Structures are given as structure tokens and as C-alpha cells.
Amino acid sequence: xxxxxxxxxxxxxxxxxxxxxxxxxxxxxxxxxxxxxxxxxxxxxxxxxxxxxxxxxxxxxxxxxxxxxxxxxxxxxxxxxxxxxxxxxxxxxxxxxxx
Numbered sequence: 001x002x003x004x005x006x007x008x009x010x011x012x013x014x015x016x017x018x019x020x021x022x023x024x025x026x027x028x029x030x031x032x033x034x035x036x037x038x039x040x041x042x043x044x045x046x047x048x049x050x051x052x053x054x055x056x057x058x059x060x061x062x063x064x065x066x067x068x069x070x071x072x073x074x075x076x077x078x079x080x081x082x083x084x085x086x087x088x089x090x091x092x093x094x095x096x097x098x099x
Contacts, residue, residue, distance in 0.1 A: 035062075 039058060043050045
């Protein structure tokens with residue numbers, strides 16, 4: 001992910017995020033911004049007020065969008081690594097893939 005930075009001794013330039021934590025924070029910030037923007041647009045359309053059901057509807061739409069992807073990834077992982085779901089995490093099984 002690119003962002004502008006000032007490195008001592010250099011002019012302004014673009015560098016990459018080096019930490020996964022920074023990437024996750026940026027993703028959550030952007031997602032929260034869009035979620036809030038959508039709720040504010042809905043509030044404006046309804047005359048400046050939101051009902052509790054509007055929050056539940058927005059959250060429900062979010063769940064309907066994310067749950068199928070979650071289960072798709074879960075079942076693909078279960079199909080590729082069926083033994084890893086039987087007795088707990090067996091991380092050493094993945095090491096045999098590259099031998």
C-alpha cells in the first residue's frame with residue numbers, strides 16, 4: 001500500500017506500508033468511513049433521523065455480503081486440509097505441501 005512520506009535527506013516520495021497492522025488500520029478506517037457515509041446519506045433522505053431498525057438493516061446487509069465469502073473460504077480450507085479440523089490446529093501439515 002502506498003502513502004506519501006518524508007524521509008530525512010530525501011524529497012517527498014512514495015513508500016510502502018511495512019506493517020500489517022498499519023494496513024489493517026487503514027482498511028478499517030476506510031470501511032468505517034463508507035459505512036458512516038451510507039448511514040448519513042440514509043439519514044438525510046429520511047429527514048435527518050435514523051431509526052434503530054435502520055442500523056439493523058445496514059448491519060444485516062453487511063452480514064449478507066460477508067457471510068457467503070466466509071463460508072466459501074471455510075469450506076475450501078476444509079476441503080484442502082480435512083485433517084486439520086479433527087484434532088485442533090496442526091500447523092505442521094501445511095509444511096508438507098512444499099516438500
